[in-house]
Amino acid sequence: MNPVQTEDAIRLISAILMDAGWNEDELKGLPEVEGLAELCRTAAEIRAHAYALSRGDLSRGSAARGFVAGALKEAEANLRHLTWQMERVAEGDxxxxxxxxxxxxxxxxxxxxxxxxxxxxxxxxxxxxxxxxHEDVLTGLLNRKTFFEVAVGELRRARETRSPLCFLMADVDEFRKVNDRYGHASGDSVLQLFACRLREALRPDDLCCRFGGDEFVVFMPHTGRAEGLEVAERIRQGCAQAPIPGAMTELSVTASFGLAAFREEAFDGDFDPVILLEKAVQHSERLLRRAKDEGRNCVRA
CATH class of the missing domain: 1.20.5 (Single alpha-helices involved in coiled-coils or other helix-helix interfaces)
Structure with a gap:
């Protein structure tokens, strides 16, 4: 290669590597002089691959070989893997x-x-x-709204299966006196303890909620009157026999209960689960007042 050819080769390779406006058409007709054409084509291939990677195009690939070409291929593989990982992150991993x-x-x-x-x-x-x-903040039981939503669905299922059910209303005895004497913080402790006693006594299918203040309601599907009375009595005894822990260990808390039992006949005729639930509340409230009037700490059904 004479000096002119050397200068031309340097100029061409420099243009391939350095000139943003260089075009591959300039390789057309390049004489095959001592591997110059092959070297220029390799440089052009590396240039095209590098430019594709700079634009985020991971589909081009390259047939070039050598250190620089290999480094670009490794970068492309890493970016492919990174893209896969970003997709996993986007999916929540x-x-x-x-x-x-x-x-x-x-x-x-x-x-x-x-x-x-x-x-x-x-x-x-x-x-x-x-x-x-969904839950009462103080006791962790269902709140009133959620309880009624779930209970309506349970009533529909009870009608389909023609199964009895019980609705229990409970009220902590002399709760106002607890608040007045020991303070509202202690009153909250009483309600929390009572909620614990309810959870301990109930079965997996039973629903329980804080109805308001110191009143609680329990919905017992697939439960007849006798079985409902057993559950209510178990709750009553559990409350009466368990003192309030901590600063109020000497305080004995009792509760009164009204149990409304519904046989299969309750589902005959026009059936409206909301109306039936309202009747259950009213009936159990009357029985609860009766339990209060007859001395408290008892169950009336």
Missing amino acids: YSQSLSFMGDFSVAFNRMSREMRDKVHELTRLFERYKLFT
Whole structure:
């Protein structure tokens, strides 16, 4: 290769590597002089591959060989894997981490950790919000709205299966005196303890809610009058025999109960679960008042 050819080769290779406006058409007709054409085509291939990667195009690939071409292929493979990992993160897999891309790995791993932490915090807040919308904050029992929604569905199922059911209303005896004498914080402790006694005495299918103030209601599906009385008596005895822990260990708390039992005949004729539930509340309230009038700490059915 003479000096002119050397200068031309340097100029051509420099243009391929350095000139943004260079075009592959300039390789057409290039003489095959001592591998110059092959070297220029390889440089052009590396240039095209590098440009594709710079635009995020991972589909081009390259047939070039050598150190620079290999480094670009490794970068392309890493970016492919990174893309796959980003898709996993987008689907909620925040365990993804990088270890092969230096500073980018540090940033990616930090992003993944922070997203995971944020999602966990949002999930925790959402679960807490759901509890507030479905449960009574003080006792952890169902709130009144949720109880009635679920109970209406249970009434429909009871009609389909022609099974008896019981509706129990409970009221803590002398609760106002507890508040007046010991304070509202102690009154809250009494309600929480009573809710615990209810949960301990009830069966898995029973529904229980804080109806309001110191009143609680229990819906017992597939339960006849005799069995409902047994459950109510078990709750009554559990409350009467268990003192309030802590600062109020000497306080004995009792409760009164009104039990309304419904046989299969209650579902005959026009059936409206909402109306039937309202009747159950009214009937059990009357029985509860009767229990209060007859000395408290008893069950009336």
